[in-house]
Amino acid sequence: MNNEELKQHARNIRRNIIKEVYNAQSGHPGGSLGAADILTELYFEVMDITPENAGTRDRDRFVLSKGHVSPLLYAVLAEKGIIPEEELMTFRKLDSKLQGHPNMNYVKGVDMSTGSLGQGLAAADGMALANKLDGNDHRIYALVGDGESEEGEIWEAAMAAHHYKNDNLCAVIDVNGLQIDGKTDDVIGPNPLGDKFAAFGWHVIEVNGHDFDELRAAFKEAKETKGVPTAIIAHTVKGKGVSFMENQAGWHGKAPNEEQYKQALAELEAE
Numbered sequence: 001m002n003n004e005e006l007k008q009h010a011r012n013i014r015r016n017i018i019k020e021v022y023n024a025q026s027g028h029p030g031g032s033l034g035a036a037d038i039l040t041e042l043y044f045e046v047m048d049i050t051p052e053n054a055g056t057r058d059r060d061r062f063v064l065s066k067g068h069v070s071p072l073l074y075a076v077l078a079e080k081g082i083i084p085e086e087e088l089m090t091f092r093k094l095d096s097k098l099q100g101h102p103n104m105n106y107v108k109g110v111d112m113s114t115g116s117l118g119q120g121l122a123a124a125d126g127m128a129l130a131n132k133l134d135g136n137d138h139r140i141y142a143l144v145g146d147g148e149s150e151e152g153e154i155w156e157a158a159m160a161a162h163h164y165k166n167d168n169l170c171a172v173i174d175v176n177g178l179q180i181d182g183k184t185d186d187v188i189g190p191n192p193l194g195d196k197f198a199a200f201g202w203h204v205i206e207v208n209g210h211d212f213d214e215l216r217a218a219f220k221e222a223k224e225t226k227g228v229p230t231a232i233i234a235h236t237v238k239g240k241g242v243s244f245m246e247n248q249a250g251w252h253g254k255a256p257n258e259e260q261y262k263q264a265l266a267e268l269e270a271e
Contacts, residue, residue, distance in 0.1 A: 001045055003212045009079055010040040014241045015268050016075035016088055022261040024092035027100065030251040032072035034209075034236040035143060035174050039076045041215040042141060042172075054082045054109040060138045061111040061127060065120025066145035066174065067101040068253065073110065074098050082109040118151025120144065121171055125161045128169035128229075139223065142171045147179025150188040155200065161229040162201030169229040170222040173197070174209065176238040178249040197231040209234030241268055 013036045021027035043049065047060040054077075064073050071091065078085040083098075090096035097106040101115030111127075114120045124142035131138060144154065161169055173193055181187050190196075194204045203225045207214040215234070222230035238252070239245030242264045256264055 006037075006040055006044060006212050009044055010036050011241075011268055011271060013040060013072070013075040013079050015265060016078060016085070017071045018242070018256070018261065018264045018268070020071040020074065020088050020091040020098075021255045023089050025255045026092050027071050027255060028068045028253045029071065029242075029256070030178070030238040030245055030248070030253075031066060031145065031174065031176065032069040032075075033242060033245065034176050034238045034240045035069060035072055035234075036075075036240065037210045037212065038143065038172055038174065038215065038234055038236070039072060041212055041219065043076050043080050045216060046219045047141065048138070049080070049082070049109065051081045058136070058138065061140050063112040063120045063124040063127070063140070063142040064102060064110075064114050065124070065142050066117065066148050067114030067120065068117075069143075070098070070100060070102045073102055074107075077107070077109045080109075083107065117145070117148040118153040121154050121157040122160070124169055124171070125157050125164070125166060128161070128166040129164050131168055132164075132166070137168075139168045139170065140166075142169070144171050144173050145179070146173060146175040146177065146190055146193060147184050147187070149173065149190045149193060150184075155196075158197060158200040158202065158231075165227055166229045167226050170219065170232065171197075171202075171229065172209075172232045172234050174234055174236055176236045176247075178238045178247070178252065180249070180252045182249050194231070194233045197233075201228055203228050203230045204233060205230065206233040207235070209236035210240060241271060243267060
């Protein structure tokens with residue numbers, strides 16, 4: 001798949017993120033928009049997930065550790081044809097399967113129920129170790145937030161993954177520098193994340209999280225790395241693609257009004 005095709009998928013995904021959050025008048029648009037290119041590369045070039053095998057374990061699997069960016073995961077699953085696109089408009093509605101945090105029991109293609117920050121990487125550890133014990137060659141991927149990395153369990157999971165030599169595990173750390181309370185460096189300051197993962201024995205790659213060439217090369221390098229897990233430090237722009245949302249912590253978890261909704265869709269269309 002060429003980069004223009006990937007960019008078109010990412011545009012569609014971003015439009016659906018805005019539609020989901022606006023229609024629900026609730027949700028987390030900032031981080032969802034920011035990580036859209038990462039998941040586009042994962043789902044359309046790297047992972048072997050298809051509508052046919054999405055309900056099985058015999059494929060690569062993905063854990064959304066930062067579970068609040070569920071609008072992104074649902075939009076990706078719809079773009080991939082795993083869930084119906086029209087179902088996105090039920091996001092966060094009563095009796096909908098598409099709730100604010102993903103539930104693996106209800107949504108095809110969701111590999112782990114997540115929401116409480118810090119826990120997803122540990123779950124991905126377990127899945128990777130289980131694959132090794134089962135002789136399953138498929139890989140496990142996880143998306144972790146930089147604000148989420150302030151949670152202690154992330155570092156317990158990092159230590160365990162190195163101990164068990166989970167080289168079938170790749171964690172993407174979404175570094176946008178913002179969290180619900182403002183700048184990450186002002187809250188606790190998790191940086192330098194690359195140095196910290198390296199100190200825990202991980203192979204570390206730093207990329208622009210919006211550059212498909214860099215993402216493609218990083219995932220290839222991760223797959224070829226043996227004996228240790230890989231952390232891809234992906235630098236992103238929170239709210240990417242919508243001018244008034246970009247680099248604004250206030251759009252971490254807020255829905256646009258009608259005027260903002262129309263402007264956001266117009267900007268994404270123009271892009």
